[in-house]
Amino acid sequence: MNAPSLQPIAVTLGDPCGIGPEIIAKAFVQAPDSVRHCFVVGDAGVMQRCIDSLVAGGHLARAPVLRLIADPGEARHCPEGVMALYQVGDAVPELALGQVHALAGRLAGDCVAWAAQAALEGQVAAMVTAPLHKEALSAAGAPYDAFPGHTELLQHAAARHAGCDVADMPVRMMLANEELRTVLVSIHVSLRRAIEAVTYANVLQTLQIAHRALGRMLGRQPRIAVAGLNPHAGEGGLFGDEEQQVIAPAIEAARRQGMRIEGPFPGDTVFMKARQSAASADPVDAVVAMYHDQGLIPVKYLGVENGVNVTLGLPLVRTSPDHGTAFDIAGRGLADPSSLLAAIRMARQLS
Structure with a gap:
């Protein structure tokens, strides 16, 4: 595992109409050691209004002092109790919480774009x-309406920076908590398109990306289990032949490249296998799932408060909480910062 970097970590605001500002404020107050050398990329007015509201409602023990910075390096010199913030663009007017606003989507997108470039x-x-809220991001218009979410936005930014095509910057989503890691072959597409994405090339590429990333993270060769696409992993072709025609050949190719890959296993048991192996001398380090919900439901069921989303394959470290904008509780002081703090801790470990 890499030694934690002393460079600052950028925490993007998220959608200002969701719980992003709230969990950031709570993280800075509740866990000052965890957020040391972190700074917020966002809007000072949004953060100050959120802090004031939380303090007035008794949801925050004290108010962190906002300090505007012009350079990320300044965040390393902020004492406990001070929240360093880099202002992105012009000040944003007060917006109704819990609602979709194009202006909120643009601010969220601008924050991610700025932080990605800095990274x-x-x-x-x-x-x-x-x-961030995907509907608000789309409502913001170009260029953000071309991206379903963070992952795709960051992929395009990295490809542009590298001067290559997006196809030459393949990325994958990994969701992790203390008990389970899962890596996805496809991300934010319809189920029909997700099934179409289960190709030999995509499965093998996912295994390669997961193997490299986990190897760097763990400091050793990882052991990876692969889920099948069909019920019972196809039951020998009775319920579909993708396992025989696509997934198994990709696994064999990965093995020939020296990877420790097992499967395909039925999707309804592979996650239990991985979780139960955690206490063994030879644990399954991750499960490669064929599509979004197959892989994320088991991890989220174990508790979103400790889940972390990691984007694999990028020339930068990006993590995020395992939950959305929670518009239904925005502004009520109920949001839990645990997943954000877990994401910050993992970012330190990976950087």
Whole structure:
């Protein structure tokens, strides 16, 4: 595992109409050691209004002092109790919480774009992204309406920085908590398109990306289990032949490249296998799942408060909480910062 970097970590605001500002404020107050050398990429007015509301409602023991910074390096010199913030663009007017606003989507997108560029240029060790709202991001218009979410936005930014096609910057989503890690072959697409994405090339590429990333994270060769696509992993072709025609050949190719890959296993048992192995001398380090819900439901069922989303394959470190904008509780002081703090801790470990 890498030694934690002393460079600052950028924490993006997320959608200002969701719980992003709230969990950031609570993290800075409740866990000052965890957020040391972190700074917020966002809007000072949004953060100050959120802090004031939380203090007035008795949801925050004290108010962190906002300090505007012009350079990420300044965050390393902020004492406990001070929240460093880099202002992105012009001040944003007060917006109704819990609602979709194009202006909120644009601010969230601008924060991610700025932090990504800072990470690609080496100004920050990592970026941790508070939740954005996909509908608001789309409502913001170009360029953000072309991206379903963080992952795709970051992929395009990294490819542009590298001067290559997006296809040459393959990325994958990994969701992790203390008990389970899962890596996805496809991300934010319809189920029909997700099934179409289960190709030999995509499965093998996912295994390669997961193997490299986990090897760097763990400091050893990882052991990876692969889920099948069909019920009972196809039952020998009775319920579909993707396991025989696509997934198993990709696994064999990965093995020939020296990877420790097992499967395909039925999707309804592989996660139990991985979880139960955690206490063994030879644990399954991750499960590769064929599509979004197959892989994320088991991890989220174990508790979103400790879940962390990691984007694999990028030339930067990006983590995020395992939850969305939670518009239904925005502004009520009920949001839990645990997943954000877990994302910050993992970002430190990876950077």
